[in-house]
Amino acid sequence: MSTTPDTAPRAARTLDVPPPGVWHLDPLHSSIGFVARHLGFVRVHGRFTDAEGTLTVADPVEETTARVRIAAATVDTGVPARDRHLRSPEFLDTARHPVMEFRGHGVRRTEEGWAMDGDLTVAGVTRALTLDGRFLGEDVYPFTGGRRLGFTGRAAVDRGDFGVSGLPPLPGARIFVGALVDITLDISMIDHDIQPFNEQLLGRPQAL
Helix, strand or coil: CCCCCCCCCHHHHHCCCCCCEEEEECHHHCEEEEEEEECCCEEEEEEECCEEEEEEECCCHHHCEEEEEEEHHHEECCCHHHHHHHHCCCCCCCCCCCEEEEEEEEEEECCCCEEEEEEEEECCEEEEEEEEEEEEEEEEECCCCEEEEEEEEEEEEEHHHHCCCCCCCCCCHHHCEEEEEEEEEEEEEECCCCHHHHHHHHCCCCCC
């Protein structure tokens, strides 16, 4: 018998699919990010800092559904002037469309993990979207004593499909911002609603 300490996460070894039930997005420990191209190939990163959502894991797991709502005005690229422009009617138009939403209506296995098929609504326009990702495992959520799940996800969208076709107010702007945007997700989900706990910890109300 080996005496080497076993440091691999228990959940990652023992779970192939997430347990059935309703799981709540943990916004404090999740990242909803995006990447756009500058001058054709340089990657510029951003994120949305406020979201809420649920994942309803079914049995069979293929019937799993999800609903995630994102406060569009919480877009953050690290440059306040650029963020204000992204909130404007030329891009996300957050005054008229304050919430972006993803509704997933089923999952399927892939060679790399899982895919969830659904619909994404941005700036009032809805298009089909498939998220490719991996289930990372299940473990104790230490802050409340509940259980948590971990996921990663990714997708690519053409912002023009959603009418988000604005450009910087600069000469030759079309070469500055690409049409394709990568979505990158690192998601923590909890077996109970922890939003009141997060609001207390963050000291501010939820934006949604």
